[in-house]
Amino acid sequence: MHNPPMRRRAWGTRDARSLIAFAWLLSLPLAGAGQELKTAPIGDLTLESGEVLRDCRVGYRTYGRLDAQRSNAVAFPTWFAGRSDELADYIGPGRWIDDSRYFVVALDALADGVSSSPSNSPLQPRMRFPRIKVADMVESQHRLLTRVLHLEHLRAVVGSSMGGMQTFQWLVSYPDFMDRAVAVVGSPRLAAYDLLLWRAQIDAIENAPEWKNGDYDRQPATAAVAALDNLALTSPGSFNREVTRDGLPGVLAQARKDVAEFDANDRLRQLQAMLAHDVSARFGGSMERAAAVVKARALVIVSRQDHMVTPGPALEFARLVRAGLIELQGDCGHLAAECESPSVVPVIAAFLADQPIQ
Numbered sequence: 001m002h003n004p005p006m007r008r009r010a011w012g013t014r015d016a017r018s019l020i021a022f023a024w025l026l027s028l029p030l031a032g033a034g035q036e037l038k039t040a041p042i043g044d045l046t047l048e049s050g051e052v053l054r055d056c057r058v059g060y061r062t063y064g065r066l067d068a069q070r071s072n073a074v075a076f077p078t079w080f081a082g083r084s085d086e087l088a089d090y091i092g093p094g095r096w097i098d099d100s101r102y103f104v105v106a107l108d109a110l111a112d113g114v115s116s117s118p119s120n121s122p123l124q125p126r127m128r129f130p131r132i133k134v135a136d137m138v139e140s141q142h143r144l145l146t147r148v149l150h151l152e153h154l155r156a157v158v159g160s161s162m163g164g165m166q167t168f169q170w171l172v173s174y175p176d177f178m179d180r181a182v183a184v185v186g187s188p189r190l191a192a193y194d195l196l197l198w199r200a201q202i203d204a205i206e207n208a209p210e211w212k213n214g215d216y217d218r219q220p221a222t223a224a225v226a227a228l229d230n231l232a233l234t235s236p237g238s239f240n241r242e243v244t245r246d247g248l249p250g251v252l253a254q255a256r257k258d259v260a261e262f263d264a265n266d267r268l269r270q271l272q273a274m275l276a277h278d279v280s281a282r283f284g285g286s287m288e289r290a291a292a293v294v295k296a297r298a299l300v301i302v303s304r305q306d307h308m309v310t311p312g313p314a315l316e317f318a319r320l321v322r323a324g325l326i327e328l329q330g331d332c333g334h335l336a337a338e339c340e341s342p343s344v345v346p347v348i349a350a351f352l353a354d355q356p357i358q
Contacts, residue, residue, distance in 0.1 A: 035061040035062055035063055035088075035106075036061065037059055037060075037061055037084065037085065037114070038059070038060055038061070039057045039058065039059045039060075039114065039115070040057065040058055040060065040144055040148040041055065041056070041057050042056050042057065042058055042140060042143045042144055042147065042148065043055070043056065043143075044056065045136065045139065045140055045143070047130060047131075047132060047133070047136045048133050048135050048136055048281075049130065049131060049133070051130035051131070052130070053110075053116060053124070053129075053130055053132070053136070053140075054121075054123040054124055055116075055121075055122075055123055056110075056115075056116045056140055057115060057116050058107065058108065058110075058115045058116070058140050058141065058143075058144040058148075059083075059084055059107075059108030059112075059114035059115045060084060060105055060106060060107050060108060060144060061084045061085070061087075061088075061105075061106045062103065062104065062105055062106070062149075063088075063091050063092075063097075063099040063103070063104040063106065064099030064100065064101070064102055064103045064104055065103055066103040067103070070151065070152070070153075071153070071155060072101065072102045072103050072155050073102070073103045073104075073105060073145075073149075073151050073153075073154050073155055074097050074102045074103065074104050074105070074154065074155050074156045074157070074158060074352070075105050075107055075141065075145065075154055075156075075157045075158070075170075075178075076090075076091070076097060076104055076105065076106045076107065076157075076158050076159065076163070077107045077109055077137070077141060077157070077159045077162075077163045077166040077167070078106070078107065078108055078109045078112055078162070078163055079159075079160055079161035079162045079163045080161055080162040080270055080271075080274065081112065081262045081266075081267060081270065082109075082112065082162075082163075083108055083112055083113065083114050084106040084107065084108045084114065087106040088106075091104050091106070094345065095345065096158065096344075096345060096348050097158055097348075097352070098349065101352075101353070102155060102156075102352070105145065105149065105151075107141050107144070109137045109162065109163075109166065109270070110132050110136060110137045110140055110269075110270075110273075111129070111132060111266045111269040111270045111273070112266065112270070113262065113263055113266050115140065116129075116140075117129065117263070117265075117266045117269070118214070118263065118265035118266055118268075118269055119263040119265060119266050126214040126215060126265050127213060127214035127215075127265060129265070129269060131269065131272050131273075131276075132269055132272075132273050133273050133276045133277065134162070134165050134166055134169050134273050134274065134276075134277040135169050135173060135277075135281075136273070137166055137169075137273065138166055138169045138170055138173050138174070139173070141166075142173070142174055142177070153177060153178070153179075154177055154178040154179070155178070155179055155180065155352065156178055156179060156180040156181060156182060156296075156352055157170045157171075157178050157180075157181045157182070158181075158182040158184075158348070158352075159182070159183060159184065159186060160184040160185055160186065160337065161184070161185050161186060161308075161309060161334065162186070162270065162273075162274060163184075163186065164183040164184050164185055164186015164187065164309075164314075165183075165186045165187055165188075165274065165277050165309075166186075167181050167182065167183040167186055168181075168183055168186055168187065168188040168279050168314075168317065169277070169279055171279070171294045171296060171298060171321070172279045172282070172283075172290050172293055172294060175293050175294055175295040175296065176295060178296050179296055179297065180296055180297050180298070180299070180351065180352060181296050181297070181298045181299070182298075182299045182301070182348055182351060182352070183298065183299070183300050183301070183314065184301045184337050184344075185301065185302060185303055185306055185308075185309050185311075185314075185334055185336070185337060186309065186314060187277070187309050187310075187313045187314050188277075188278070188279040188280070188287065188290070188313050188314065188317040189277055189278035189279060189280065189313055190274060190275065190277060190309070190313070191310045191312050191313055193307075193310050194274075194308070194309055194310055195275060197228065197232050197307075197308065198271050198274055198275055199275065200228055201221075201224075201225055201228055201267075201271055202268060202271050202272070202275075204221040204224035204225055204228070205220050205221045205225070205264055205267070205268055206268075207221075208220035208221040208224075211264075214264075214265050214268075216264065218260075219259070219260040219263070219264050220264050221264070222256040222257075222259040222260045223252070223256055225259045225267075226252055226255035226256045226258070226259045227252065227255075229255065229259070230251070230252070230255060231307075232307045232308040232333075232334070233307075233308055233333060233334050233335065234307075234331070234332055234333040234334065234335055235305045235307065235331040235332070235333040237331045238331045238332050238333060279317075287316065287317060287320060288320060290317075291317060291320035291321045294321045297323075297324075297351075298318070298321050298323035298324070299323060299324040299325075299326070299347070299348070299351045299357075300314050300315075300317070300318035300323045300324070300325050300326070301325075301326040301328065301337055301344065301347075301348075302314050302315060302325075302326070302327055302328065303327075303328045303330075303332070303333060303334065303336035303337070304327055304328065304329055305329075305330070305331050305332075305333050305336070306333050306334050306336065307333050307334065308333065308334035309334060311327070315327075324351060324357055326344070326347055328340050328344075
């Protein structure tokens with residue numbers, strides 16, 4: 001969801017975060033207009049569970065141009081509850097990925113309401129949509145990149161939050177497919193604190209009177225989900241600076257509206273995917289064995305005060321794969337890379353260009 005956000009639409013502190021982003025964007029050259037959304041059919045997708053996602057489709061947008069050697073493609077998957085159009089703010093000169101140098105493929109993760117999702121699947125609607133994992137998201141993206149865009153190799157995969165989780169998964173699912181990987185406030189598997197947070201969101205949805213096992217008439221548990229998001233997104237110090245006591249009701253009211261914009265069945269399936277996420281699952285639960293297959297160079301960026309995706313597992317995996325590591329020390333929590341973008345952007349740019357990181 002960065003940093004760029006874990007998901008923009010679901011944050012009640014969106015006004016405060018927007019001020020941060022607006023100040024940063026004012027200092028940058030204008031980005032190109034958001035590219036046209038395309039959705040590509042990739043056929044039936046067999047999931048890790050053995051279930052089959054019927055007639056799977058993947059949404060994507062492309063920015064920049066593929067070079068003659070087809071060597072400058074960068075995959076950029078979405079964060080939790082985010083969509084590919086929201087990635088546009090992080091693409092362009094002076095941003096995370098410079099589309100004057102790279103051919104950027106912004107990828108809609110499964111269950112985001114654009115790619116195949118409970119909210120849009122004609123064959124498996126609502127809770128008939130099978131449970132997915134982060135590894136299934138990566139598999140769908142690999143099929144799109146290879147069979148639709150005919151890319152045999154990537155310069156890099158870059159992702160934040162749940163996009164960072166997908167980046168870690170790319171490293172072990174397709175270790176030969178990319179030269180580099182940048183995981184920002186992501187995780188190779190969630191720590192116990194993270195599991196508690198996301199489990200609480202699932203419980204809030206499933207225990208809401210409106211839920212009706214996914215056959216609801218109005219979005220369930222928007223107040224509870226909005227409150228949980230706001231508690232975890234930044235830090236107490238940051239939140240108290242940005243939101244006054246008198247201003248809290250307005251922030252939560254806006255947050256409830258933002259939460260309601262993302263379908264609860266889609267949210268549930270993405271939440272379950274994050275809870276099940278574990279790059280060591282195919283390696284007997286051993287992170288050391290998972291790390292041993294990694295071939296790409298990795299850059300891991302974490303926030304020390306991240307309460308939404310705590311940094312411990314990412315720090316450990318970074319050590320195992322000898323990744324470049326940036327530990328952000330500010331109190332913006334999960335939004336640290338966005339708050340500290342003037343220092344983060346040059347690091348990502350240098351890493352993608354194979355230049356020394358200052």
